[in-house]
Amino acid sequence: MSEFERTVSEAVYPGGSLSIGEDFDGILDAARSGEPWAFERLYRDLAPAVAGYLRLQGAAEPEDLNSDVFLGVFAGLSSFSGTEQQFRSWVFTIAHRRLVDERRRRTRKPSTPTGEPEVLDRPAGDAEQDAMAALGQRRVAELCAELSADQREVLLLRIVADLTVEQVAEVLGRSKGAVKALQRRGLTALRKKLSGEGVTL
Template sequence: MLHALSDDVVYAAQSGKAEAFSEIYAALAPGITGYLKVRGLEDHEGAVQEVFLALFSRIGSVRGGFQGLRTLAYSIAHARYVDDVRRRARHPQLTPYDPDADRRAVESAETALLETLGESDVGRQLKELKPDQQEVLLLRVVADLSLEQVAEIMGRSTGSIKQLQRRALLKLKSVVERKEALL
């Protein structure tokens, strides 16, 4: 359940009250953390700190009350995620050899069945979707943002976001029902 705050908290934070900052952090930090963790950031906790530092520094420019504050917070989080993707693209991650992670080996039937049973994990289901569809579902479900807010964050029109959302839900539904049929 999302914790929504009144607009007065935002105004109090804009006037410099420390208690208002604490309430905003307590209300938005879990959602921001989950969003960044599901997106696969390595140091998602450090990214959360950066997001709130940027948010509190620009608290004076927030318009629209608490919903405007949430939109700005997830916009910053989305920008951090994009920066992380670009950074990883520029610097390939070097990891030591792990025999268990070697996909060239053929898995046993028991292992494949166990993994199929464990496909209820959110990350595994999201991997079946396209990146844009993943982003729309996360912002709509996890962050509980409206279509307009998601369109503003992703820099697209509301209609395209609505189409992406519909395709994402249909794809997710097919994935879930296919897994259920396999079971």
């Protein structure tokens, strides 16, 4: 795992992962049947990663947009069939589309950016741990700022969403070759940035 991947992973879902594992099919079936605990489990496992993706992509209201994404996910559960990885790809496709819609609205009605990266809302806890989490999020925002919008999109979908090149191509409506080229250029840009700081990517 590269320094960038590690930094992103720790900032977006510290101590966690996106994989539900062998319980996925049962949880999905329960959610389709309207079981509240199953909705909560799917949300708890994926929402932090989706919110992190939206935030690092510059969403104006990432928490509101994240809620909107999961309203769409839960409303469309009956139409989904597939594996856990396909489900993750489907969720991030919805997130990407909501983000594109938000960007279109913002161009019609621009807002003034604050210039400070937003810190993930977390329950109150250990002050040192909260401070380290905030630093990690700022670091990720700084690294993402080194990338073009297309490079950032590809790398975040590969790392945060843990999607394959093929799935990223499908989400973005691009060819696999284009995704691979953007990933390569993005990693090259990050390598230059981090090597200047004495870090190996």
